[in-house]
Amino acid sequence: MKKKPLRLLPEAIKQLTQKPATSKYPFEKAKVYPNFRARILFESEKCIGCKMCMRVCPSKAIEIIISDTQPAAQTGPDGNPIPQKKKFDCIMNLDRCIYCAQCVDICPKKALKSSEDFELAQLDRTKLKLHYK
Ligand code: SF4
Numbered sequence: 592m593k594k595k596p597l598r599l600l601p602e603a604i605k606q607l608t609q610k611p612a613t614s615k616y617p618f619e620k621a622k623v624y625p626n627f628r629a630r631i632l633f634e635s636e637k638c639i640g641c642k643m644c645m646r647v648c649p650s651k652a653i654e655i656i657i658s659d660t661q662p663a664a665q666t667g668p669d670g671n672p673i674p675q676k677k678k679f680d681c682i683m684n685l686d687r688c689i690y691c692a693q694c695v696d697i698c699p700k701k702a703l704k705s706s707e708d709f710e711l712a713q714l715d716r717t718k719l720k721l722h723y724k
């Protein structure tokens with residue numbers, strides 16, 4: 592079969608003149624799209640300790656524990672104690688999390704949410720265990 596070296600010329604010119612399909616990350620900041628799922632954030636004041644997030648997590652990456660610091664006891668005008676909402680902490684194991692956001696979807700109090708923080712690589716594995724208070 593006879594070769595036609597110039598056959599590729601139009602394609603080569605096209606590739607040289609159009610924008611690259613790849614990005615220059617990490618030299619340029621990566622574009623993050625809406626609903627991106629990266630590190631999970633936790634808001635302790637919203638959490639009611641139902642542990643639905645723990646039950647639904649496929650990789651056992653999330654743990655909800657009773658916080659060491661609980662709100663101070665309050666007394667009503669009648670002298671009776673006013674029940675206080677318990678405070679919960681969240682332990683997040685980033686080395687197990689697969690960022691599926693099932694915990695976010697199931698949380699009835701919107702105490703969990705996905706962030707855009709995806710640059711989580713670590714040499715020290717202990718730094719991948721986060722304690723949100
Ligand atoms: S599902 Fe939400 S409210 Fe329930 S324990 Fe988890 S974070 Fe707290």
Ligand code: SF4
Pocket residue numbers: 631647648649650651652653687688689690691692693694695
């Ligand atoms: S994002 Fe998925 S894997 Fe990570 S803690 Fe939530 S449910 Fe578990």
